[in-house]
Amino acid sequence: MVTSNVKVLGAWPSPFVSRVRMALKVKSVDYELIEANPHEKTELLIKSNPVHKKIPVLFHGEKRICESLIIVQYIDEVWTDGPNILPSDPYDRAIARFWAAYIDEKWFPLFQLLRDAQGEERRAVVQKISEGLSLLEGAFVDCSKGKAFFGGNNVGYLDIALAGCVGWTRACDILLGAKFLDETKIPHLVGWVERLYSDSSVKDLMPDPHILIELYKKFRAMSEAASE
Amino acid sequence: MATTAGVQVLGSWASPFSNRVELALKLKSVEYEFVEEVFYANKSERLLKANPVYQQIPVLIHDEKPVCESLIIVEYIDEAWTGNGPSILPSDPYERAIARFWAGYVDNKWFPTMKELNTASGDEAKAIVVGKINEGFALLEEAFVKSSKGKAFFGGDDVGYLDIALGCYLGWVKVAELIGGVKLLDGSRTPGLAGWAERFLSHDVAKDIIPEAPKLVEFMGKVQAVRAAAANTAAD
Numbered sequence: 001m002v003t004s005n006v007k008v009l010g011a012w013p014s015p016f017v018s019r020v021r022m023a024l025k026v027k028s029v030d031y032e033l034i035e036a037n038p039h040e041k042t043e044l045l046i047k048s049n050p051v052h053k054k055i056p057v058l059f060h061g062e063k064r065i066c067e068s069l070i071i072v073q074y075i076d077e078v079w080t081d082g083p084n085i086l087p088s089d090p091y092d093r094a095i096a097r098f099w100a101a102y103i104d105e106k107w108f109p110l111f112q113l114l115r116d117a118q119g120e121e122r123r124a125v126v127q128k129i130s131e132g133l134s135l136l137e138g139a140f141v142d143c144s145k146g147k148a149f150f151g152g153n154n155v156g157y158l159d160i161a162l163a164g165c166v167g168w169t170r171a172c173d174i175l176l177g178a179k180f181l182d183e184t185k186i187p188h189l190v191g192w193v194e195r196l197y198s199d200s201s202v203k204d205l206m207p208d209p210h211i212l213i214e215l216y217k218k219f220r221a222m223s224e225a226a227s228e
Numbered sequence: 229m230a231t232t233a234g235v236q237v238l239g240s241w242a243s244p245f246s247n248r249v250e251l252a253l254k255l256k257s258v259e260y261e262f263v264e265e266v267f268y269a270n271k272s273e274r275l276l277k278a279n280p281v282y283q284q285i286p287v288l289i290h291d292e293k294p295v296c297e298s299l300i301i302v303e304y305i306d307e308a309w310t311g312n313g314p315s316i317l318p319s320d321p322y323e324r325a326i327a328r329f330w331a332g333y334v335d336n337k338w339f340p341t342m343k344e345l346n347t348a349s350g351d352e353a354k355a356i357v358v359g360k361i362n363e364g365f366a367l368l369e370e371a372f373v374k375s376s377k378g379k380a381f382f383g384g385d386d387v388g389y390l391d392i393a394l395g396c397y398l399g400w401v402k403v404a405e406l407i408g409g410v411k412l413l414d415g416s417r418t419p420g421l422a423g424w425a426e427r428f429l430s431h432d433v434a435k436d437i438i439p440e441a442p443k444l445v446e447f448m449g450k451v452q453a454v455r456a457a458a459a460n461t462a463a464d
Contacts, residue, residue: 051333051367065325067332077321090307094295101297102281135281 006031009048010056011038013212015108015164016068017056018205022160023075026201027082039219069100072160086157092143093157096150099139100161107132108165114172126178130185136162137186144188148195155201163196167207175213235260238275239286240267242447244396245298246286247437251392252305254433256312268451269458299331302392314386323375327382330371331393338364339397345404358410362417368394369418376420380427387431395428395438402441403448 006024008031010017024031036045036055048057049066058065058074065071076085086093110132113125143150143158150158172178183190197203237253237260239246253260265275267285278287278294288295288304295304306316317324341360348354375382375390382390398413405412415422428434439447 051337060322063322065322065329067329070325070328070332073328074321074325077324090304091290091293091295093307094300094304097300097303098295098297101300 005059005061007034007059008032008056009034009036009045009059011036012205013167013207013215014038014055015168015207016054018164018167018207019068019160020056020058020071020075021205022155022163022202023072023085025205026085026155026160027075027079029075029079029082068164069104069161072157076157083154084156085151085160087151095139095143096156096158099136099143099150099158102132102135103161103165107136111165111168111172114176126176126180129172129178129180130182133180133186133189137189140188140192144192149192149199155196155199159192159196160202163202163206166193166196167209167212170209171212171216174209175216234289234291236263236289237261237286238263238265238278238289240265242439242444243267243285244400247396247399247439248298248392249286249288249301249305251387251396251434251437252302252316254437255314255316255387256305256309258305258309258312269454299335299389299393302389306389315388316383316392317389318383326371326375327388327390330368330375330382330390333367334390334394334397338368342397342400342404345408354408354410358408358412361412365413365418365421369421372420372424376424381424387428387434391424391428395425395434398425398429399439399441399444401425403444406441406445 006029008017008020008024010020010033012018012033012035021031021033034044036042038055041053045055045057046053048059048064049055052066054066056066056068056071058071060074060078065074072085087096107129110125110129114122114129117125139158140150144152147153149155150162155163169180173180181190181193196206235253235258237246237249239249239262241247241264250260250262263274265272265285267275271283275285275287276283278289279285279296282296284296286296286298286301288301290304290308295301302316318327338361341357341364344357345354345361348357371390372382376384379385381387382394387395401412404410413422413425429438
């Protein structure tokens, strides 16, 4: 379905923006990406998301929807003739929502801590991130039921929730030698990551870790210069 | 359609999160077994097994399968018992997104400011926190006016998802007003919300679930005593 009244306010490196774009891709919905710098609270960003002042924001006609996981569910519920994003069984839906919330509330925020932590503190955060990945490995085994993705044969809600974070996870592996995506510890998730890179819905929307690293270094340099 | 056999709630009468689950089940006329968990002391094996990730109440156990996180449980109840009574979530996708947005705001932004009130020391610090709580209420007032479209609840004629999400905190809002000696939910500032709160607290189903402020104050004292005793024992 071609829709021209759909816009996404966001930035390609953001894991949260990636989720929205992946969901739209799954549903074959065309949209316009309005690039926004998440570090610059422009008038447009403040007007579009006055409560949180964050990307992504989905514009659908006159409607404005905020918060990436809420947007993904909205996309699933509006464009019903595409493949389902949420599972159809209520219990499976609850489990998918549970783990997506875990990623956002407990696991991915650890990466923020990693940025500023040094020495022992950094080691502790790296440990917590790895523990989270072990939990997600277990979740994958339960949800996938032997198939390729959390959602089964096709990419689903929890795949989309986590896929956006993969670029940054790999960036940490490269930059910090963290070895998060360790196939001896989380073999199912490592296999899943590889499959994401061949999946038509998500492969072009997974941020390249090397480019993320360059961006991060530039951002750090700017912040340090600004604070001097 | 799911059966009511094998429905258990691990929760606590005093927890707003547990209240949400009970309210949703009662709105759907689902019979359940309620297990009061002493969540503030040593957690039971049963709770740790049902919710290994967070080790918290509430947990809904349906046909031996646990569902955790109160708002996720409420959506599950709505979806598992679709035939029973009115929908909890709105039927329109945009209205659903708005309801979910504000429920998330209530839990992630507004409720933490309520918790800050407990720890704020001194009049100046308290005044700042009360200011933040009021800013939150002002936003929720706007949300109420838009969502209710002139009807009694956020959900319209019936109590819905956002009513449940915010309404279950009302007992604790009254506790904060009592202890802090401050009016938080004020009809002169947020008339829509104040009217809604009165209607919610007198709603047939909600009124038996939302605890009264004096009982909650007593409960708070008990929890503090238990935790202090545990800290002393640990220190010995």
